Amino acid sequence: MTRRQCTGEYKIKPIKKKVRELLGYPYPARIPKGVFVEQWVGISTDEFHRAKDADVKYMRNRHPLIDMGWSRSDCVRYLTSLGLAxxxxxxxxxxxxxxxxxxxxxxxxxxxEWEDVVEFDAAIRKGNARANATGNRLLGEAFLHRSRVPLSEAPIDHVTAAEWAAMQEELTDTGPDLEELEQGVIDGCSPWACRGEVELAQDDFGLAS
Ligand code: SF4
Structure with a gap:
């Protein structure tokens, strides 16, 4: 996994920009003390550890699902009752x-959307100029799928022997399991609870390979 700035670049930055605009203090205006928006973040009780404060004073996070004591299955039950299972x-x-x-x-x-992601996958092949955790160009190539082949050709209908072998090695190092290869990372992703935050934390310290 290389350096990723997805949550920061595509979510947090635009949200902060919009919030400042809504408050009437576009960057770089100073926002007076006590002026803030309340932002509701849908984190359920079983992912309590992901609930965090915003990192700026002009945004205050609230977690209504946690306040109501709702777990993921409570949410699924509720959505099902609305026909949104x-x-x-x-x-x-x-x-x-x-x-x-x-x-x-x-x-x-x-x-x-498939066409879009296939195109995106092809576009990231060389990464950007500061692609990896140390800010250097990629020596290899980047792929969205674990198999490291273009998404349009990736074995998404089954787990390959090579992926299985790699997984066995990684298992000793808290790597993914079969379920994860099939279902992906269990958590969803929100600006304040990124599904890749373990890797992000590693990136911050330059530990990701
Ligand atoms: S879902 Fe989260 S981790 Fe995945 S690309 Fe989007 S921001 Fe990044």
Whole structure:
């Protein structure tokens, strides 16, 4: 996994920009003390550890599901009662933490979005100029799928022997399990609870390979 700035660049920055605009203090204006927005973040009780404060004083996070004592299954029950049982976990379309099931779902049910992610996957092949954790260019190539082949050709219908072997090695090092290869990272992703935050923390300390 290389350096990723997805949550910071695509979510937190635009949200902060919009919030400042809504408050009437666009960057770089100083926001007076006591002026803030309240932001509701949908983290359930079983992912309590992901509930965090915003990192700026002009935003205050609230976690209504935790306040109500709702777990993930309470949410699923509620959504089911509204006829929304198939609600997927929140994440970007082209998230490298997707499992095969999520990729198949996009390919089979949303051709336009599939075209989009395939195109995105091709576009990241060389990374950007400061692609890895130490800010250097990529020596190899970047891929969205674990198999490290273009998404359009990736084995999303089954786990390959090579992926299985790599997984066995990683298992000793808290790597993914079969379920994760299929279903992806269990958590959804929100600006204040990124599904890749373990790797992000490693990136911050330059530990990611
Ligand atoms: S879902 Fe989260 S971790 Fe995945 S690409 Fe989007 S911001 Fe990044």
């Amino acid at each position: 198939d609600t997927p976990k929140s994440s970007c379309l082209g998230c490298p933490f997707h499992g095969n099931a999520q990729w198949r779902n996009i390919r089979d049910n949303s051709p336009e």
